[in-house]
Amino acid sequence: MIPDRLDTTWIVLIGLALATILVPPLVPRPLFANALLLTFAALKGRRIVLDFLDLRAAPALWRGLVSAWILIVVLFAWLASAVVVLI
Secondary structure, eight states, rough: OOOOHHHHHHHHHHHHHHHHHHHHHOOOOOOHHHHHEEEEEEEHHHHHHIIIIGGEEEEEEEEHHHHHHHHHHHHHHHHHHHHHHHO
């Protein structure tokens, strides 16, 4: 039996959540750890938007806008964490 897209996304989300739990104790550099955690968050957000909110079937403009929004939010969060770490 081949898993459908939602099952695959669910498994990927669980794997990313477990990776999110494992990163802080394993990565000693806070700036790199924050970047890695936020990358996981962006990947999870994109998978949720594309598969569970069914944006995969939407026009490319909407997919691009929502993906850009996720990227902008993650970049602002990383900049904020970088300022805190560097100060």
